[in-house]
Amino acid sequence: MNRKEIWVYLERNQEEIEEVSLEILGKANELGKKSGMPVVGVVLGNDPGDLGNIALKHGADVVIFLKDPLLESYSTEDYTKALFEMIGKRTPEIFLLGATYQGRDLAGRLSARLRTGLTANVVSLDIGEDGYLLSGVPGYGSKVLAEIVCVRNKPQMSTVRPGIFNKTVIPNEAGIVEVVDIDLKDSVSRVKVLSRKVEKHPDLSRAEKVVIAGNGVEGNLDMVARLADILGARLGVSRPIADKGKASRELQVGSTGYSLNAKLVLIFGVSGAEHFLPGIANCQTVISINVDRESGIFEYSDYCIVADASKIIPILLKEGGDR
Amino acid sequence: MRNIIVCIKIVPKAEDMNFDPETRTMKRGGVENQINEADKNAIELSLRIKEKSGGRVVLLSMGPPFFDQYLKIGIAMGADDAILLSDRLFAGADTFATSATLSAAVRKIGDYDLVLCGEETSDGGTGQVPSQLAELLDLPQMLFVSEADIDGNSVKARRTIKGGYETVESGMPAVLSIELGINQPRFPDFRRKRWADKEFSLTVWSASDLGIKPELTGTSGSYTIVKRLTEFSTHQRQRISVAGTVEQQADKIMEILRESR
Numbered sequence: 001m002n003r004k005e006i007w008v009y010l011e012r013n014q015e016e017i018e019e020v021s022l023e024i025l026g027k028a029n030e031l032g033k034k035s036g037m038p039v040v041g042v043v044l045g046n047d048p049g050d051l052g053n054i055a056l057k058h059g060a061d062v063v064i065f066l067k068d069p070l071l072e073s074y075s076t077e078d079y080t081k082a083l084f085e086m087i088g089k090r091t092p093e094i095f096l097l098g099a100t101y102q103g104r105d106l107a108g109r110l111s112a113r114l115r116t117g118l119t120a121n122v123v124s125l126d127i128g129e130d131g132y133l134l135s136g137v138p139g140y141g142s143k144v145l146a147e148i149v150c151v152r153n154k155p156q157m158s159t160v161r162p163g164i165f166n167k168t169v170i171p172n173e174a175g176i177v178e179v180v181d182i183d184l185k186d187s188v189s190r191v192k193v194l195s196r197k198v199e200k201h202p203d204l205s206r207a208e209k210v211v212i213a214g215n216g217v218e219g220n221l222d223m224v225a226r227l228a229d230i231l232g233a234r235l236g237v238s239r240p241i242a243d244k245g246k247a248s249r250e251l252q253v254g255s256t257g258y259s260l261n262a263k264l265v266l267i268f269g270v271s272g273a274e275h276f277l278p279g280i281a282n283c284q285t286v287i288s289i290n291v292d293r294e295s296g297i298f299e300y301s302d303y304c305i306v307a308d309a310s311k312i313i314p315i316l317l318k319e320g321g322d323r
Numbered sequence: 324m325r326n327i328i329v330c331i332k333i334v335p336k337a338e339d340m341n342f343d344p345e346t347r348t349m350k351r352g353g354v355e356n357q358i359n360e361a362d363k364n365a366i367e368l369s370l371r372i373k374e375k376s377g378g379r380v381v382l383l384s385m386g387p388p389f390f391d392q393y394l395k396i397g398i399a400m401g402a403d404d405a406i407l408l409s410d411r412l413f414a415g416a417d418t419f420a421t422s423a424t425l426s427a428a429v430r431k432i433g434d435y436d437l438v439l440c441g442e443e444t445s446d447g448g449t450g451q452v453p454s455q456l457a458e459l460l461d462l463p464q465m466l467f468v469s470e471a472d473i474d475g476n477s478v479k480a481r482r483t484i485k486g487g488y489e490t491v492e493s494g495m496p497a498v499l500s501i502e503l504g505i506n507q508p509r510f511p512d513f514r515r516k517r518w519a520d521k522e523f524s525l526t527v528w529s530a531s532d533l534g535i536k537p538e539l540t541g542t543s544g545s546y547t548i549v550k551r552l553t554e555f556s557t558h559q560r561q562r563i564s565v566a567g568t569v570e571q572q573a574d575k576i577m578e579i580l581r582e583s584r
């Protein structure tokens with residue numbers, strides 16, 4: 001018997017599952033209930049650990065653990081090969097991945113091998129009346145939402161932006177974890193990882209309060225970081241600051257960075273370019289400080305403050321109790 | 324070093340685009356185009372590789388005939404050759420059909436060590452083409468690359484991953500996607516631009532030149548379709564202007580911060 005299934009790729013981050021994978025599981029669970037399809041979390045590695053149970057708690061009906069020593073760490077070609085085989089056997093209807101560096105690397109390669117459609121950086125998901133997955137993608141500077149359908153083949157694939165859906169705990173007594181030994185034998189990977197340097201950053205998309213530094217405060221980054229600190233906020237930056245290597249990519253806000261869900265953001269020296277704006281669209285209160293009265297950022301702000309950041313930040317630091 | 328093929332897309336400047344809620348289409352009138360920003364970074368990187376390790380830089384773009392003027396800008400930057408894939412059949416391609424068409428052209432150009440793409444386009448913004456292209460060419464892929472060095476027959480690259488970066492290595496040929504903003508693309512050389520406009524003759528290939536089956540290109544080669552476009556309703560902002568001295572403005576910020584707690 002072949003039941004139609006919704007698959008969710010569970011991206012591993014050492015012993016944990018990436019937040020975005022759990023966010024997608026929650027949404028997939030909702031789509032599953034609507035369409036009668038079970039949700040299957042798929043994770044690749046060598047040691048299942050507790051990953052399966054974590055996924056079962058967050059919306060998966062079933063977890064498949066694809067096990068092989070070669071899958072211990074991520075490689076495009078071995079992961080593609082393993083998933084391609086498994087998808088051939090179980091023919092899922094839908095396959096969702098996080099729009100992370102890894103998720104996008106894998107999804108592109110895999111979709112091409114499967115000869116199926118892939119939609120990128122999705123911000124909304126629904127099942128249409130005809131039963132097809134509708135993947136919503138903001139276009140043209142977030143002026144429109146395009147709903148995209150994969151028409152000619154299965155699975156219907158999409159990568160989903162982090163920080164869009166909410167991770168939820170969904171009790172599930174009957175869930176099972178299937179460990180599948182796939183025996184890849186030899187690695188097909190042609191890319192060798194020589195070294196890796198990563199730092200762990202708490203997920204910016206879930207921060208309550210964020211202070212953002214843009215190009216206009218490039219020379220005052222320390223001061224902005226200090227302000228974030230005393231306000232109990234996280235620091236975020238616009239893309240050019242990350243491009244120049246002055247802050248980690250993990251702090252970048254915008255269409256190629258994080259989408260914030262903060263109650264409050266305080267933005268210094270950002271012009272409000274179309275690729276920046278999706279990053280703050282879901283924030284409750286936006287306060288912007290810019291020297292330029294005409295700056296585009298003010299159109300997307302609740303409080304608009306025309307001021308020189310280098311003058312106002314020292315005062316804020318003092319009022320915030322900085323010594 | 325053999326050919327370095329750089330895939331570039333010509334994209335509209337997004338701030339010029341406007342949605343017409345009546346007709347549910349984009350108003351494209353008066354829209355200016357440009358080489359996609361990350362693709363300019365890829366061109367710059369290819370020229371630096373060439374300066375150091377040799378080879379020829381060949382630009383490759385799929386799009387309508389008037390894109391030739393933008394390819395000439397790339398020639399004026401220092402690229403050796405440019406090929407435009409233009410055919411009515413190619414219209415309406417999704418990333419897969421685009422990759423299929425580009426892969427046929429890469430094979431036809433041949434004799435290459437590297438295929439460079441931008442990390443993503445500013446209009447479609449999928450970043451899918453580089454990995455789909457790599458799969459169709461059966462080549463290794465390295466995405467979100469910020470540095471690349473040639474060492475004999477292999478390429479060593481630094482690529483961004485979650486929380487940091489990796490140094491990776493593979494044999495050539497390989498497909499790389501280049502991170503936006505990693506270098507300062509050089510300006511087109513004025514004299515070379517004049518030469519490109521007057522004397523350089525661009526190669527244009529159609530579907531039949533590529534020998535690609537029409538059903539693999541354009542709309543018919545696509546696996547995805549845009550079902551509908553709706554106006555994106557984002558949060559309406561209050562846009563309250565906070566006037567006064569800097570001290571008064573700072574006081575107001577502190578007040579909002581206190582209230583939001």
Ligand SMILES: Cc1cc2nc3c(=O)[nH]c(=O)nc-3n(C[C@H](O)[C@H](O)[C@H](O)COP(=O)(O)OP(=O)(O)OC[C@H]3O[C@@H](n4cnc5c(N)ncnc54)[C@H](O)[C@@H]3O)c2cc1C
Pocket residue numbers: 213214215216217237238239240252253254255256257258268269270271272273274275276289290291292295307308309310360361443444445448503
């Ligand atoms: C495909 C693609 C993806 C992208 N993704 C992202 C993304 O995810 N995130 C992102 O941010 N960008 C992204 N960008 C880049 C984006 O287009 C803009 O270039 C970028 O957002 C501009 O950053 P900025 O506003 O900090 O700098 P600028 O545009 O340089 O603006 C600086 C602002 O600071 C103000 N200013 C100057 N001095 C002061 C002062 N003393 N006090 C107060 N204000 C001052 C200026 O008036 C100006 O408004 C992307 C671009 C592309 C093509």
Ligand SMILES: Nc1ncnc2c1ncn2[C@@H]1O[C@H](COP(=O)(O)O)[C@@H](O)[C@H]1O
Pocket residue numbers: 330331332333359361362383384385386418421425439440441442443444447448449450451452453
């Ligand atoms: N029509 C095209 N012609 C040439 N290169 C393209 C085209 N479309 C995409 N690319 C390349 O693929 C990259 C990623 O594009 P995309 O997947 O559309 O975001 C671009 O930066 C280009 O290098």
